[in-house]
Amino acid sequence: ELKVEQNPLFLSMQEGKNYTIYCNYSTTSDRLYWYRQDPGKSLESLFVLLSNGAVKQEGRLMASLDTKARLSTLHITAAVHDLSATYFCAVTNYGGATNKLIFGTGTLLAVQP
Amino acid sequence: ETGVTQTPRHLVMGMTNKKSLKCEQHLGHNAMYWYKQSAKKPLELMFVYNFKEQTENNSVPSRFSPECPNSSHLFLHLHTLQPEDSALYLCASTGTSGRTRNNEQFFGPGTRLTVL
Numbered sequence: 636e637l638k639v640e641q642n643p644l645f646l647s648m649q650e651g652k653n654y655t656i657y658c659n660y661s662t663t664s665d666r667l668y669w670y671r672q673d674p675g676k677s678l679e680s681l682f683v684l685l686s687n688g689a690v691k692q693e694g695r696l697m698a699s700l701d702t703k704a705r706l707s708t709l710h711i712t713a714a715v716h717d718l719s720a721t722y723f724c725a726v727t728n729y730g731g732a733t734n735k736l737i738f739g740t741g742t743l744l745a746v747q748p
Numbered sequence: 749e750t751g752v753t754q755t756p757r758h759l760v761m762g763m764t765n766k767k768s769l770k771c772e773q774h775l776g777h778n779a780m781y782w783y784k785q786s787a788k789k790p791l792e793l794m795f796v797y798n799f800k801e802q803t804e805n806n807s808v809p810s811r812f813s814p815e816c817p818n819s820s821h822l823f824l825h826l827h828t829l830q831p832e833d834s835a836l837y838l839c840a841s842t843g844t845s846g847r848t849r850n851n852e853q854f855f856g857p858g859t860r861l862t863v864l
Contacts, residue, residue, distance in 0.1 A: 639790070668852065677838060678855040723791070727851065734842065734851040735804065738791040 637662050639726050641739035649747050651713050656742045658707040658724035667707045668725045668736065669698050678723065682709075714746045751775040752856035754839050760862045761829065769824040769859045771839030778843050780822040781853065782814060785836040797822060829863045836860050 638661040648654050658667070666685050670678040682691045684700035684707060691698050695718065697710045707724055721743045725736040752773045761767050773780060782794040796804035797816040811833075813825040822839055840853040 666851070670855075675860075677857045678840075680852055680854065683852050725791075734853075735793060735796065736791075736853060737793075740790045 637664065637726060637737045639724060639737050639739040641722075641724055641742050643742060644740060645743045645745075647745045647747060648711075648714050650715055653713065654711050656709040656711070656722055656724075656744075658709070658726075658739055660705050660707075660726045660737075662705075664702070664705075664726040666727055666734075667700050668727075669707070669709055670723045670725065672721045672723065672741070674720075681722075711744070714744075716746045716748060719744055719746045752839060752841055752854050754837075754856035754859050756859060757857060758860045758862075760864065761826070762864050763829060763831075765829075766825070766827040768826065769837055769839075769861075771822040771824075771856055773820055773822075773839075773841040773854070773856075775841060775854060776843060777841040777854075778819050779841060780816060780819070781840040781842075782822065782824055783838040783840065785838055785858070787835075791838070795824075826861075829861075831863050834861055834863045 640659045642657050668683055669681040671681050672678050682698040684698060687702040689700045695712045700707045709722060721741045723738050723741045725738045727734040727736050755770045759767060779798045781796050784792045784794055793806050794808045795814045799819060800816045811828050815823040836858045838858045839856040842851050842853045
């Protein structure tokens, strides 16, 4: 059974600081997703990582994937308050149209001024 | 992104009520999903439909009954729910062409359900 673990579960950081969220998964998977969720809102897709060594960046967020280590990281650079949200990683091991996403527990990020 | 819509956004119901949640996607996708998001738990996949056919039922109690009349619409019929069923119910869709070649799932805004 595919399991996905994120750490930390809660992260309080100051504006301007850097930090990394980690996502580990238990069995081989061919793609990994990062989502953002604001309080009371739905999930917004941030990144799709499709291969070993994939790195994607958008603004102050950068995601990477190491399929051999079964690890993805979401790095936050010079955090700003607008990044406060819950971040989820999700993994699938099925390449068809009805892929099944297994989500991590999420990391609640609070950026303090 | 308003490609996936859900109604109602909030629902309060008693344990003996019958209600339905609706999801509609305007993205031309062929697969649709229901997820349950409870406090302090990971998102749980409930049902998957591909081209109107159910391909996954993740051991969901029979008090939840999905319906997919076409690739654009998905319903979740609710009856005799329990208080522990209170949660955010999210609908998502994906396809295999264009932007969704990566099987990226797009989520609706969710229905916040409270069972009294």
